Amino acid sequence: MSVHSLAALAYLVAAVLFILGMKRLSSPESARSGNLIAAVGMLLAVGATVPLMRGIVTDPLPHGQIRNYALIVVGIVVGAFIGVKSARSVKMTAMPQTVAIFNGVGGGAAALVATMDFLNLARGGAAVTTIFALTMPFSALIGSVSFAGSMIAFGKLQGFVEKPVTYPLQQAVNGLILAAIAALWIYLVGFTRSPLPFALLFALSLVLGVLMVLPIGGADMPVVIALLNAFTGLAVAADGYNTNNIAMIIGGTLVGSSGTLLTVLMCRAMNRPITNVLFSAFGKAAGALRSGSADGSGKAVNPITADEASILLAYAQLVIIIPGYGLAVARAQHEVRELSDVLEERGVEVRYAIHPVAGRMPGHMNVLLAEANVPYDKLYDMDAINSDFRRADVTLVVGANDVVNPAANTDPGSPIYGMPILKAADSKQVIVLKRGMSPGFAGIENELFFDDKTRMLFGDARDSVARLVGELRKMR
Amino acid sequence: MGGVIGVGLALLYIFIMAIFVGFEVISKVPVILHTPLMSGTNAIHGIILLGGMLVLASATSPLGIVFGLLAVIFGSINVFGGFVVTDRMLQMFKRRKP
Numbered sequence: 365m366s367v368h369s370l371a372a373l374a375y376l377v378a379a380v381l382f383i384l385g386m387k388r389l390s391s392p393e394s395a396r397s398g399n400l401i402a403a404v405g406m407l408l409a410v411g412a413t414v415p416l417m418r419g420i421v422t423d424p425l426p427h428g429q430i431r432n433y434a435l436i437v438v439g440i441v442v443g444a445f446i447g448v449k450s451a452r453s454v455k456m457t458a459m460p461q462t463v464a465i466f467n468g469v470g471g472g473a474a475a476l477v478a479t480m481d482f483l484n485l486a487r488g489g490a491a492v493t494t495i496f497a498l499t500m501p502f503s504a505l506i507g508s509v510s511f512a513g514s515m516i517a518f519g520k521l522q523g524f525v526e527k528p529v530t531y532p533l534q535q536a537v538n539g540l541i542l543a544a545i546a547a548l549w550i551y552l553v554g555f556t557r558s559p560l561p562f563a564l565l566f567a568l569s570l571v572l573g574v575l576m577v578l579p580i581g582g583a584d585m586p587v588v589i590a591l592l593n594a595f596t597g598l599a600v601a602a603d604g605y606n607t608n609n610i611a612m613i614i615g616g617t618l619v620g621s622s623g624t625l626l627t628v629l630m631c632r633a634m635n636r637p638i639t640n641v642l643f644s645a646f647g648k649a650a651g652a653l654r655s656g657s658a659d660g661s662g663k664a665v666n667p668i669t670a671d672e673a674s675i676l677l678a679y680a681q682l683v684i685i686i687p688g689y690g691l692a693v694a695r696a697q698h699e700v701r702e703l704s705d706v707l708e709e710r711g712v713e714v715r716y717a718i719h720p721v722a723g724r725m726p727g728h729m730n731v732l733l734a735e736a737n738v739p740y741d742k743l744y745d746m747d748a749i750n751s752d753f754r755r756a757d758v759t760l761v762v763g764a765n766d767v768v769n770p771a772a773n774t775d776p777g778s779p780i781y782g783m784p785i786l787k788a789a790d791s792k793q794v795i796v797l798k799r800g801m802s803p804g805f806a807g808i809e810n811e812l813f814f815d816d817k818t819r820m821l822f823g824d825a826r827d828s829v830a831r832l833v834g835e836l837r838k839m840r
Numbered sequence: 841m842g843g844v845i846g847v848g849l850a851l852l853y854i855f856i857m858a859i860f861v862g863f864e865v866i867s868k869v870p871v872i873l874h875t876p877l878m879s880g881t882n883a884i885h886g887i888i889l890l891g892g893m894l895v896l897a898s899a900t901s902p903l904g905i906v907f908g909l910l911a912v913i914f915g916s917i918n919v920f921g922g923f924v925v926t927d928r929m930l931q932m933f934k935r936r937k938p
Binding site: 382383385386387389390391392395396398399400402403406409410413414416417418419425426427429432433435436438439440441442443444446447448450451452454456459460462463465466467469470472473474476477479480481483484487495589590593596597599600601603604605607608609610611612613614615616617618619620621622623625626629630718720725727728730731734735740743745 | 847848851854855858859860861862863865866867868869870871872873874875876877878879880881882883884885886887888889890891892893894895896897898899900901903904905907908909910911912913914915916917918919920921922923924925926927928929930931932
């Protein structure tokens with residue numbers, strides 16, 4: 365059997381392991397083994413690729429292969445070191461931007477590989493076929509957009525780029541760049557195979573990636589990362605086609621299609637079409653709204669002290685906790701879990717209401733609460749729990765804002781209008797844990813905070829919850 | 841397969857089938873696992889490392905070596921970082937001991 369057939373067989377096994385791994389990632393019981401299975405598939409795919417490298421069964425390079433092989437080993441070791449070190453040291457709150465970075469470098473690699481494939485073909489004097497003139501710029505374009513876009517998404521989640529960046533004629537500029545890329549692409553397919561237009565296309569794609577993500581508000585970053593993840597997958601699949609590598613085609617395509625589905629699911633959860641997320645310059649509308657309507661600012665909020673709040677909690681029958689990004693920032697998950705333990709000892713039923721886009725990524729809250737050993741049968745999806753708020757004596761909002769903003773239902777001018785929310789306002793009493801009166805990530809006021817049955821407990825979420833636990837302990 | 845259909849067409853078949861598998865395999869994922877799943881699939885597209893290895897192995901020009909080495913490093917970060925960070929997330933899904 366030839367080396368190529370052996371490699372193809374190994375790739376087949378790797379592909380099956382990827383699919384099994386993704387399947388097992390779909391259930392909490394088997395998820396961890398699923399990730400491990402996919403990793404084994406990756407190891408197998410990398411191993412099977414070694415004999416396919418130039419110089420193993422084919423002619424070596426004129427100057428010898430040693431240097432290039434050594435560089436491959438160095439590259440893998442350096443990448444593994446950076447990857448493992450950052451994956452281990454990152455805080456749980458910074459998970460979304462970590463995924464963005466890992467996605468971005470994958471996209472960058474895809475663009476680099478496509479560029480080298482093109483240059484090698486062009487320089488080798490071999491004819492770049494029409495099909496390659498189509499697929500190679502595709503990888504370079506999508507991979508570069510994913511790379512640059514992911515870096516901006518990282519900057520936004522990390523807080524380097526605070527507000528959505530908007531400027532006049534933004535859409536026109538993006539359109540112009542896209543048109544230039546399209547023109548270069550057509551030029552490459554139909555008229556020339558020279559490297560210069562390819563390099564230009566590569567550079568313009570990087571610019572496009574930056575400009576595409578800059579105007580998008582931080583609250584929409586999860587959708588952007590999911591989309592860019594799918595982009596990278598597609599770029600890798602196209603690279604696989606260019607190099608005739610089945611493992612890359614299957615691996616890339618699996619990510620491309622599942623990532624697209626995930627993006628759609630996330631947009632559906634926010635009840636907004638993807639075009640709205642990508643092109644509406646979320647923050648601009650929000651800023652206009654804030655300066656235009658002063659209804660929130662005139663009213664006063666009702667503060668509450670920790671001992672008052674703890675009494676309300678202690679004599680409740682059902683308490684629903686709504687965690688949000690504030691919980692992640694304050695790293696209050698362990699204190700929250702302690703609070704629910706204390707309440708349960710008193711016979712209070714505690715449930716957690718998880719909004720699909722709470723935090724910065726879907727499932728962000730689940731991960732944090734799981735870290736604090738909150739059993740996941742206490743976590744309820746929005747649809748499962750929204751009818752229970754009427755029964756709840758107290759709803760405790762821990763650092764959540766936009767996901768409980770009634771404006772999403774009532775104010776057609778609001779940028780989050782149409783997004784389903786957790787109906788905290790239905791419960792008998794709402795206690796909001798908040799650092800101060802700053803608006804949420806979407807930059808809009810929240811009517812709920814001014815509601816008659818809402819009391820505000822100001823302070824760092826972790827301190828506030830710890831104080832509540834202290835007060836409750838004293839009551840025994 | 842060469843005699844029946846061309847390699848390009850066979851690759852197209854693989855591509856289309858993989859699209860459906862990708863959709864199907866995650867369609868029943870609960871919201872609780874969305875982040876780990878995104879992170880796990882993110883690691884899988886680190887398979888671009890293969891492309892980086894192949895490109896760097898045959899690179900002759902300085903530009904080719906720089907691009908190839910960058911591609912290998914990037915791909916390697918994607919693979920190792922992706923799987924490790926996903927594992928870290930999933931470690932937290934242990935059931936609470938009674």
